[in-house]
Amino acid sequence: MATAAEDPELEGEEVESGEDEAASVSYPLTVPYCGICTLPIEYCEFTADYEKCKEWWKVNEPDSYTRVIEQGAADLSLDAGGKKGRQTRGGKALKKTKKKEVEKRVTVARASRGKRKYVTIIAGLTSLEIDLKKAAKMFGSRFASGSSVTGPDEITIQGDVNYDLIDFVQEKWPEITDDVIEDIGDQKISKR
Known part of the structure; x- marks a missing residue:
C-alpha cells in the first residue's frame, strides 16, 4: 500500500500503514510542540521545566495533556515498585571512599x-x-x-x-x- 510520502495524491487522506498496526495515520503529520521548552510534548518530561510544561499543556493542548498523563499513570501502575525513578544527569554517583592513612616516610x-x-x-x-x-x-x-x-x-x-x-x-x-x-x-x- 502506498504512503503519502510516495504518492502526493494521498496527502491529507488517512492511510493504513501495515498489517500489524490497526491505527490509521493522517498525513502530513502535525506534531504539537511545547511553548515552554520548544520540544515535542512527548519529550517535555525529560526537561527541567516539566511542571511549567504541564501547566502550558492544560491551557493550550488539553487533549494531548490528558492522553500523556493517562499513559504515564498506566506506566506507573505497571511498575512493580510503584514509584517511577528518574535518573539524574551524569548517571550514578561513585561512593566516596576514605583514603587509607599511609605512613609518611x-x-x-x-x-x-x-x-x-x-x-x-x-x-x-x-x-x-x-x-x-x-x-x-x-x-x-x-x-x-x-x-x-x-x-x-x-x-x-x-x-x-x-x-x-x-x-x-x-x-x-x-x-x-x-x-x-x-x-x-x-x-x-x-x-x-
Missing part, C-alpha cells in the same frame, strides 16, 4: 653504580603528595646532575649528594621534618 639511600660511582635514591615523596617529575627536575637543577623518576615512588639522582639532599628537601617542602625523613645509608642497586 621519606628515605634517602646511596647505591653503588660501579667501583667509584654512586647514585642517590630518594623514596616516599608520594606519601606527602609531592609530584615526582617536578621534584626530579628540581634535584637535577640543584645538584647539576641527571635525575629521573625510576619507580612508582622513587627518584634516582646521579652522584653522591646525600650530604645536601636532606637539607634541600626540608627547605623546599617544610612538611618534611626530621621525624619524616631518614638516611638509610648504602644500598645495593637492583638489576632490572
